[in-house]
Amino acid sequence: EERSSLLEEKNELIEERNIEIQQKAEALELSTKYKSEFLANMSHELRTPLNSILLLSRLMAENEEIEKEHQEYAEVIQSSGQGLLSLIDEILDLSKIEAGKMELDRANIKIDEVISNMRSLFNPVAKDKNLKLVVEKTDEVPEFFHTDKMRLEQILKNLLSNAIKFTTQGSVTLNIVKNENLNALIFKVTDTGVGIAPEKQAMVFEAFQQADGSTRRKFGGTGLGLSISRELAKLLGGYIDLKSAEGEGSIFTLTLPIDKNKGFEGVSNPWEK
């Protein structure tokens, strides 16, 4: 008799706790939803005035009738505005990913188009720094690849711009190869730059983290690029790996399954390895 009432009491307690947990989960979900709505609205509100700053400063920078010195001021406004715009985009991307609202737009894309886009985007920057830039693929790489082109290019742009940013001499290479065993395409970005110390290699993928506290001043940047890239790689069904030696350079590899429904041959959850 006594026992069964004790048991009943316990069951009631468990039931109460379950309800509490459920309420907390619902509250958390709601606050995540409000946060991502807030960020989406804010980024729109921030972008509108920023667009006029960008447009008008560009007109001033290009206006031959304005004094040279003032044209240069306008150029500074222009590049600061661009920096702010990419920061807003990055924060929005990260919050969309966090809220599970990042939507992919998959299609059959031409690998050669990605190659030529990366070449035309980064050749001028590499040239400015006297670096050799090589972007190439091997023969087995198929002509078409089913993925989200914009997001794939976003990852590659992040890896290539980092590689160029953290390299003062030598070369930056993007190699695209096919891995038969994994049935995957591998995008390998190699640089001969400053490299990353072993104990900092995991950290660079965390949001707002930079390997060297002084790099923010020296090289600029937000520390968001790699964490976004890693999340995007996951969404595309793959993962990013890093090999690096301080003073020698870094190799970032993006591995994506060729058949996203099958994933990697024989590997169910490659990013949890």
Ligand code: ADP
């Ligand atoms: P950001 O470049 O805006 O700082 P990222 O998330 O792209 O942010 O990179 C985080 C940090 O990882 C960088 O600040 C830098 O310290 C390190 N890092 C990234 N790529 C490289 C590279 N190719 N060589 C050396 N360090 C790198």
